Amino acid sequence: MKTHLAAFSVNGALALIAALTLFPLFWMFSASLMPAGTSSVYPPPLWPTHPTLENYHELFSHAGMGRRFLNSLGIASAATLLSLLFNVSAGYAFAKLKFAGSQSIQKILVGALVIPAQVAMLPLFLILKTIGLVNTLPGVLVPWLAGVFSIFLVRQHVATVPDELLEAARLEGAGEAAIYLRVVLPMLRPILVTLAVFTFLGAWNDFLWPLIVLNEGKLYTLPVALASLSREHVQDSELMMAGAVLTVLPVLLLFLLLQRYYLRGMMTGAVKG
Amino acid sequence: MTAAARAGLILAFPALSVIALFFFVPVIIALALSLTDFDIYALADIHNLRFTGLRNYVELLKTPLFWSALGNTLYFTSVGVPLSIGASLGTALLLHSRLARFRGFFRTALFAPVVTTLVAVAVIWRYLLHTRYGLINYGLAHLGIAPIDWLGNPHFAMPSIIMFTVWKNFGYNMVIFLAALQSIPEELYEASGLDGAGWWLQFRHITLPMLGPTLLLVSILTIAGFFQLFAEPYVMTQGGPAQSTVSVLYFMYEQGFKWWNLGTASAVAFVLFLMMFTVTALQMGVARRLAIP
Numbered sequence: 001m002k003t004h005l006a007a008f009s010v011n012g013a014l015a016l017i018a019a020l021t022l023f024p025l026f027w028m029f030s031a032s033l034m035p036a037g038t039s040s041v042y043p044p045p046l047w048p049t050h051p052t053l054e055n056y057h058e059l060f061s062h063a064g065m066g067r068r069f070l071n072s073l074g075i076a077s078a079a080t081l082l083s084l085l086f087n088v089s090a091g092y093a094f095a096k097l098k099f100a101g102s103q104s105i106q107k108i109l110v111g112a113l114v115i116p117a118q119v120a121m122l123p124l125f126l127i128l129k130t131i132g133l134v135n136t137l138p139g140v141l142v143p144w145l146a147g148v149f150s151i152f153l154v155r156q157h158v159a160t161v162p163d164e165l166l167e168a169a170r171l172e173g174a175g176e177a178a179i180y181l182r183v184v185l186p187m188l189r190p191i192l193v194t195l196a197v198f199t200f201l202g203a204w205n206d207f208l209w210p211l212i213v214l215n216e217g218k219l220y221t222l223p224v225a226l227a228s229l230s231r232e233h234v235q236d237s238e239l240m241m242a243g244a245v246l247t248v249l250p251v252l253l254l255f256l257l258l259q260r261y262y263l264r265g266m267m268t269g270a271v272k273g
Numbered sequence: 274m275t276a277a278a279r280a281g282l283i284l285a286f287p288a289l290s291v292i293a294l295f296f297f298v299p300v301i302i303a304l305a306l307s308l309t310d311f312d313i314y315a316l317a318d319i320h321n322l323r324f325t326g327l328r329n330y331v332e333l334l335k336t337p338l339f340w341s342a343l344g345n346t347l348y349f350t351s352v353g354v355p356l357s358i359g360a361s362l363g364t365a366l367l368l369h370s371r372l373a374r375f376r377g378f379f380r381t382a383l384f385a386p387v388v389t390t391l392v393a394v395a396v397i398w399r400y401l402l403h404t405r406y407g408l409i410n411y412g413l414a415h416l417g418i419a420p421i422d423w424l425g426n427p428h429f430a431m432p433s434i435i436m437f438t439v440w441k442n443f444g445y446n447m448v449i450f451l452a453a454l455q456s457i458p459e460e461l462y463e464a465s466g467l468d469g470a471g472w473w474l475q476f477r478h479i480t481l482p483m484l485g486p487t488l489l490l491v492s493i494l495t496i497a498g499f500f501q502l503f504a505e506p507y508v509m510t511q512g513g514p515a516q517s518t519v520s521v522l523y524f525m526y527e528q529g530f531k532w533w534n535l536g537t538a539s540a541v542a543f544v545l546f547l548m549m550f551t552v553t554a555l556q557m558g559v560a561r562r563l564a565i566p
Contacts, residue, residue, distance in 0.1 A: 007372040014367050014375075018382040021440065025385065027408065028397045040406045090288035097281025099274075105289065112292075114550060115300055116501060118522060119542045122535050123302035124295060142295055146288040176280035205390045207504045208522075212530055223392035227508050230396045237400045244393040255388040259381065262388075266445070267452050 028248070032056070032241040039237050055242035063239070065246060067218055068225040072204055073250075075137060075221060079144035079203035080196050086146040088192065091154025092184055096166060097176075109148045117143065118208070125212055139213045140221065144203050150195055153265065157191040158184065194265035197258045201251050222247040307539035316533055329540035339541070341516055342524040345431060349520065350499040353435045357495060358488075360439055361446035366476075368447070369454040380451070384444035391441065395508040398437045399424065402509075424510050427517040434505045434518055442498070446491050453487040454480070489560045493553055500549050521545050 027046070031039045032055055034048040059065040093099070094106055124142070125134065133139035161184060169179050185192075207223045214220055220228070226243050233239060255262060274282075307329055314321040333339045364383055368376055386394065401407050402423040410420045423433040461479055502520040506512050512519040512527075521541060529538030 003372070007374075010367055010370045010372045011374055014364075014373060014379045017364060017367075018379050021383050021386060021444075024394065024397050024401060024440070025389070027401065028393075031400070039400075040403075042406060042411075044406050044408050044411050046408075086288040086291060089284035093281040093285035097277045097284065099278040099281040099285070102281065102285070105285075109292070112296065114553065116497070116542075116546055116549060118501065118525065119303050119539075119546050120296050120299035122529050122539050122542065123299035123306060125530075126302070126535070127295075127299065145295070146291040148292065151288060170277075176276055180280070180284070201388055205388075207392050207507075208526070212526075223390055226390075226396060227392050227504075230399070230508065231511075240396055240400070244390075244396050247390045247393040251388055251390060252385065255385075256381070263448060266448060 025248070025252075028241050028244050031238055032245045034238045036236065036238050039241075040235070055239050056246075058239055059242050059246060063229060063243070064218065065222070065225065065243060068220050068222050069246060071137060071219060072222040072247075075140050075210075076200045076204040079141055080199045082141065082145050083147065083150060083199045084192060084196060087150040087195065088154050088185075088188065089180070090146065091151045092158050092180060092188075094151065095155045095158035096161070096163070096184075109151065113148055121209065121212060128213065134213055135215050135219065137219060140210050143209055144199065150199070153195060154188070154191060157188060161187055190261065190264070193258065194261040197254065197262050198265055200254065201262075204251050303539045303542060306536055307543050309536045311534075311536035311539075313533040316535070325536070329537050330544070333537065333540055333544065338516060338519065339524060342519045342521050345517065345519055346500060346502060346521045348431055349435060349438075349502055350496060352432075353438055353499050354492065354495050356435065357439045357443050357499075358446060358491060360443040361491070362450055362484075364443065365447045365450035365454060366480075368451055380448070384448060386441045387444040389441070391504045392508055394441060395437065395505055398433075398440075399509050402433055425514055427515040430510050430514055430518050434502075434509060437509070438499070438502075438505060442495075446495065449487060449491060450484070453484055457483045485563075489556065493556055496552055496556075497549050500545065500552075521548075 030047045033051040033053070034045070035050060035052050035054065038048070038050075039045060094102060128134050128139050128142065133142065165183065166179055169183050174183070204221075205223065206221075207227070210221045210224050211227070214224060217225070217228070222243075226240075226247055229243060230240055308324060308326060309315075310323050310325045310328075312321075367373060368380055368383075373379070401409050404410060404420050404422045404425065407423070409423070413421070421429055423429050457480065461483070462475060465479060501522055503522040503526065506518040506520055506523050507526075510518045512523055522545065525538045525541040525545070528534045528541060
């Protein structure tokens with residue numbers, strides 16, 4: 001009897017907290033399907049009496065969000081590819097290919113982790129202005145090219161590849177390029193997916209840097225466009241909710257599909273510390 | 274040089290040069306900028322730039338809005354971090370309970386806000402917090418609580434942002450706590466003779482001490498994250514009402530990119546860095562005193 005009561009309270013509490021947590025997302029979907037002006041009444045409706053897709057239509061036809069969706073998609077994809085290219089090779093080099101100074105460089109990089117990215121943002125803006133990358137999509141990509149955290153995430157996983165395996169390949173006459181591409185990379189597949197998901201979500205959700213570097217509406221990413229839209233269209237809650245769905249849905253789906261990889265990345269990053 | 278060392282240098286070089294060029298160089302320039310009067314005139318013509326020593330820092334200390342930004346950020350952090358970590362630990366304990374069912378589903382549901390886009394969910398919450406049509410006030414009305422002007426009242430704006438931030442972030446630390454809880458060996462509870470001792474005694478004498486290192490790490494990372502408050506006030510309140518939600522980073526953004534006072538803004542960035550560094554060092558010091566590895 002006592003365990004029944006305890007089980008009931010534990011699961012009841014979980015169900016209640018989950019319902020409260022998911023409610024704002026549920027309301028976002030629901031309100032995005034309401035005809036314009038019908039969500040701002042009292043009592044506030046929970047779901048649309050006459051569901052419609054007109055907000056989504058408005059979003060693409062008049063608010064120009066289709067273009068912004070492509071901007072976000074392009075930036076997040078390019079950031080993912082480039083950061084894989086840069087960080088994975090550096091992570092492998094630091095783990096297995098000792099070169100002069102590699103130890104001290106790693107110490108400097110770890111030290112750099114305490115400096116918040118915002119310190120670099122103001123001069124970075126000036127540098128990009130000088131080389132003509134302000135108000136361009138490549139300018140948004142710059143901070144995503146290489147990252148200390150990603151390099152160490154990879155390094156930690158490469159460390160689990162046995163040295164004997166690499167030595168055996170060398171004895172068989174394999175070159176360093178072949179070892180990296182044919183022996184090491186295939187073994188790293190899970191961590192590559194983890195890194196890709198992290199970078200894609202990070203670049204897609206990023207706000208401050210694109211807000212700083214972009215000043216032309218048609219180049220905006222979805223979060224920047226949504227923030228500026230929400231300042232102009234405060235009254236159009238249904239339209240704004242459709243915009244929020246367009247922004248949130250892709251990353252939410254990506255997370256649900258690749259959840260295992262995402263959580264694994266968090267664990268190695270955090271628990272081993 | 275061996276072939277392996279040469280390969281290492283070639284593979285590490287691209288990432289290292291990018292980090293040097295786009296991170297280390299800017300950080301050094303930022304330090305230099307903070308010692309100049311770089312403003313919109315210097316932006317137009319670099320010859321208008323003058324070295325001013327520590328004047329930006331001294332001026333900041335005399336700026337009331339900077340002090341309120343500092344105060345607001347400390348308020349947000351000191352209330353928000355304990356609430357956020359408490360929510361994470363509480364939900365992690367519930368999920369870890371042997372009695373819990375559908376764990377996978379609940380974990381995913383509670384984690385979902387973490388991966389959503391901050392700007393988009395902040396917009397949702399702005400409507401949920403609406404004084405007349407918001408569902409939060411509608412729900413409170415059922416409990417007999419009169420409508421609250423959440424984002425329009427200087428006393429409620431920051432608590433609203435804290436509430437939103439806890440909702441958005443607690444899932445992250447929850448997952449970390451859950452992993453740490455799962456790594457506590459079951460035998461510990463049995464061997465300690467506390468297995469019949471009731472939940473609270475077990476929690477106090479086994480679970481909490483075993484979570485020590487995780488708690489330290491989580492609090493360092495969470496405080497650093499909370500110090501960087503920006504998008505929430507930008508989207509939900511625009512720093513208002515009565516500047517009650519202007520954070521340090523919001524102040525830096527306005528100084529830098531609204532008024533183009535890049536010298537002042539760089540000084541703000543360094544003050545923020547110094548604050549984060551000091552708090553982290555303090556936490557490490559306290560942890561060492563308590564002998565947490």
